[in-house]
Amino acid sequence: MTVEIQHPDDKETPTRGTRHSFPLDRWYVAALSKEVKAEPLGKTLLNEPVVMFRTEDGQVHALEDRCCHRFLPLSSGTVEATGLRCGYHGLLFNGEGKCIEIPGQDKIPSRAKIHRYVVKEQDDIVWIWFGSEITSEPANEPPPYPIHGDPRYYFDGDVYHYDAPYQLVHDNLLDLSHLGYVHLKTIGGNAKIHMNAPMEVTQDGESVKVVRHMLDSAPPHTYSAAYPFGESIDRWQEIVFYPSHLEIWTGAVDHNSESVRDPQRGGFHMRGFHGLTPETEESCFYFWTMASNPSSNVDEIMEKVIAQTKFTFDEDKEVIEAQYRNMKRFPDKKSIDIHVDVAPNRARRIVSSLIKA
Template sequence: MNAILSAAAPLSAIAPFPLNRWWVAGFTWELTDKPLARTFLNRAMVLFRTPDGTVSALEDRCCHKDLPLSCGSVEARGLRCGYHGLLYDCAGVCIEIPGQEHIPTKARVPAYPLREQDQILWVWIGSTPESTPTEDPPHYAVHNDPKYKFGGNSVHYDAPYQLVHDNLLDLSHLGYVHLKTIGGNPGLHMNAELKVTAVDDVVRVVRLMPDSEPPPTYAAAWPFKGRIDRWQEVEFQVSHLLIWTGGMDAGSGDIRAPDREGFHMRGFHGVTPETDHTSHYFWTIATNPHPDKQDVTQLVVDQTAMTFEEDRVIIDAQWQNQRRFPGRTQLGIHVDAGPARARRVIDALVRQSHQASPGG
């Protein structure tokens, strides 16, 4: 993994990431009339939307003088470099060189499949430049469900993406890190009923906390009568996690029922590596406003954003300390079952990616 790359060595041959899959690249509303520069899995890309609505992702480098194409401008036919005006279409082919009729066949840059699905942008990253999608991007029906209202944003981490996975798969930390919003009694969180299962590449973590005090965000959003039965359900896939949390009046129904009542928060969490040591976190939170209360969707979104900023501080500090104490052994405890299972999934997918790569 630490080998020095030659100029011709394919990055996929050494990159420690699962390949041949869709990764979250952002949200529909982020693509306006300007190009957007982002790096995914060590690949610098420029994302853009042409006036007809077509979305595209190209390598962020003009093949002429290497200026990032994200410094250019979006036009009807594609993306124009901001240095000498070379115009690239949505497939990365140069279709115009100002002042020159002949366009060399090598005047092109790599393109990456980019799709919009349920207001989420997905980019396909294969093990070879020729790799093409073998399936459609995942659906996320919550964004189109009239029962829910949602908002979202992104967070940049100066830490590897698996540390973000660990945080989302182990919600016992809520009682210590998020006391002002979605936390609650720390002892209750650490002793919650916990079940971890895995099927193929999907890991599920279910935590139940019956007869508990509603945390501040819950109490502000829903007219509970008193204590609540609370649930946390996490579904991990390598590119994203789905987290369903909420609470209902204690004893009012089956906390395990798929159609349970009460206050719901459904979170979409796209965790995409930027580099080996940094990552993107794209999130939305959806809630079901109570008909007898003022719409508190924005409150839920704002307080969720606050919790993620609290997480970012913790995770960035954790990573800095891991670099300060390299090689130290971490103690495992009972709440690590979900994160440990997910890391095994990622290790297996990385091995599969390398076997699919040239020379793998």
């Protein structure tokens, strides 16, 4: 029996998906640079199947994750010097999504192409553009993150997959009062001090900033393991929210040794990059890096910092996914707000307004 295949016309018609459930006309984190290697990397981002790969010249490319011949995911294929080869019949696609070779066939149909996503690799982060129109080009550059190139800092990172909406992770990162309850073994400390720490919340356009100081407090385990603190420290937490990511600068100095408001303050620093990219309405990717400033025993201290950070994020993931499972068990119940919810609520209003826009 002959099966007739319905072909689209010559105009490119990529899968639209339902990206409009999320803020558009902006860059999202697609991967950490170290994720994109010699094998294709497939992910669903904003409800759309995407495959990323790095060609021989070092460039990162992103295409819709399907072959235009028989629709096998191209993430099941292989990366070659000039492009990505389908693992079914060997069609080879370049970084623009155009088929440049069909084994055993000289003529390549004009329809042999797939959608190309605009990506840019910057500061060890791979950004992807999602426009309100499927073929729209970027209106600006990706957000810079110079900490990754700052000689004062060393960093590493990883990626988590969450079975929970990305805004629940926003809530978690914008409200660090939970540290005293969730992270007792790592970056926690006295829960009462965390809950009562003065909090400054400001908003500038699409960003929200939270500043908290916890003076004269005992150093938590992670801090003591990485830095020779005395019995009492002055801690700071500075969080900046953007719809695509958060930047969190935490750390401490010995109590009364210097001002925690001094931009050039010393002590122990943890500077975190937190890229939150929706997979679907109910799941997301959490791309994180942690930078620190060890003055000696760099490898040993950074190993401790990264291990402690992973352990901390494991704790967060367990809490957030359990939270979402229970939210689905009580779909008709409403939550209440308390004093620590000011920043998360502002971030949610920003996201909501961007979606409506």
